[in-house]
Amino acid sequence: MQALKADNSGFVIGPDGLQRLLEVLAGEGYRVVGPALRDDAIVYDDIDGVASLPVGWTDRQEPGRYALERREDNACFGYAVGLHSWKKFLFPPAETLWTAQRGSDGAIAVSTPERAPDKFAFIGVRSCEIHAMAVQGRVFEEGPYTDTAYAARRAGAFIVAVNCAEAGGTCFCVSMETGPRAEQGFDLALTELADGAEHWFLVEVGSEAGRAVLEQVPHVPATAEQAEAARAVSERTASGMGRGLDTQGIKDLLQDNPEHSRWDDVAERCLSCANCTMVCPTCFCSTVEEHSDLTGENAQRVRKWDSCFTMDYSYIHGGSVRSSARSRYRQWMTHKLANWIDQFGTSGCVGCGRCITWCPVGIDLTEEVAAIRAAPEEGRSR
């Protein structure tokens, strides 16, 4: 995807235009993935036109709580963020890295699956999620080694962003400077206006590929009022966000407080279930499993998502380095919010709120940071 400055006021399409957009992308060979209702949640999955979208539904997200509700309107994108992020497409939960065969002479040979990378079109990507892709991109692509399969999938993806029209109950993108308005990293960006009888989308173009696709969709230039109305949507969303994370000096705050009593406190609540790491759009940890067939002549290396909350994760020489829940939660949060800055020059958190919503006991990292900030000297170790 090539970066291109968005046109000043953009274009307008209607719900039919959205349908057409999805058809054009499918026609161009993209695997079109977007929000869909599954098992009482909005998830990202293969979609087949506007009819697959969660039209008229919204999500209520609170610490440890998630529920779907009907909306008064027919908005297609009237929810905050889906359960899993787009991570599951670019960085699959399980992926065969290579296979090995033992020949008749006993020698082993390795082959990589000839994989034409999936060409995804992601529909409804939130600004925080675009930032999350960029964060993972730094991990997987900016070396010294590159995950070549990931890089190929990401480079081939077509991104249709949607600017959030409402802040979710656990969102804090404003304080992370990752939203709610998508500024870059998309091919097309939509702002949905679904008030009363009117239902239209303002479209901004972010790349040449985006422009080429939009050309195949009936559209009109936006009027100044329409552009203004769309901008107001993002402003309203930003000002309605109830949660925030104070990132001032956060790297030193966490790195200097590994013995803070708050880690004991959170360890009493945390179940080490790893939900937070599974739903987080930037968590990138993986393990590798060896699968062999019954003949014992064929083996497969399969990479799978892993989590720093498991005991196995840090296992070495007959034990785990991090055997207590306290040390594992500390690792997760310190990595995400502090060490990540040393490692990749960016925070590992984009403020999407998923780890708060999907934590079964409602642990909220913004509160944990605030508690440490309130008494930073406590238990200071260095």
Next chain:
Amino acid sequence: MQAAALKDPFVPDICRVASARRELADAVTLELEPLSGARPDFRPGQFNMLYAFGVGEVAISMSVSAHENRGFVHTVRNAGAVSGALAALEPGATLGVRGPFGTGWPVAEAEGRDVLIVAGGLGLAPLRPAIQEVLARRERYGRVTILAGCRSPHDILYQRDLERWRQRLDVTVEVTVDHAGTGWHGDVGFVTGLIPRSPFDPDKAVAMVCGPEVMMRFAAGALLKAGMPAADIYLSMERNMKCAIGLCGHCQFGPAFVCKDGPVLPYDRIAGLLAVQEI
């Protein structure tokens, strides 16, 4: 994007076991030659990921300098399923190798200075290539001291090398065991206890330390006490490693990825982390 044209760093090269030699009751040294005919090049302190067919991969450091032209030489201790399968390989068998990975010992940086090698148990394996390269250009260094500690006289790794080095008049070699038993007339006690009486000038020395984490912590403490600056003390860290290329997250030690920022790290960078339990 040209990303697709890059080599996939997860895919191993295939090597053949040229020789397998029992080193200790539970350790074997394998000499590996790449089937491709390539001549391995790497720095002392670096490691490879060795893949045992059908079992898995494990990180093992190089134990002979690339200058000796013996391919990849690895001393493998049978400590689990993968290392057990590797230790059981016989000459002619094939295995997968990815590498070399990681940072090396500061062999070039130590020129003109005293060199202090402190090894605990199998920690001598990753240090041997550094010793070989220092001794190959002995005239470039000040005093050279090798301190090796083992559990018992049966656990002395590379005994023939130690004996050969000890015969030289320009190297100090001290070996100590935790538990002596009968027939041992050398030092008894932890290797860190040898540091205070070793001949080195703390202001112009480089220390390379490898062994169990507690041992390295104590060794670093003793070296500091002897007057060495933390920045001149190098440790080789060990963590769980799955990928060795900075992508899986497993080897994190505070902000450092042991696989790509280490394994060899200067003590001034990690002293604070080493002081925290379960980091």
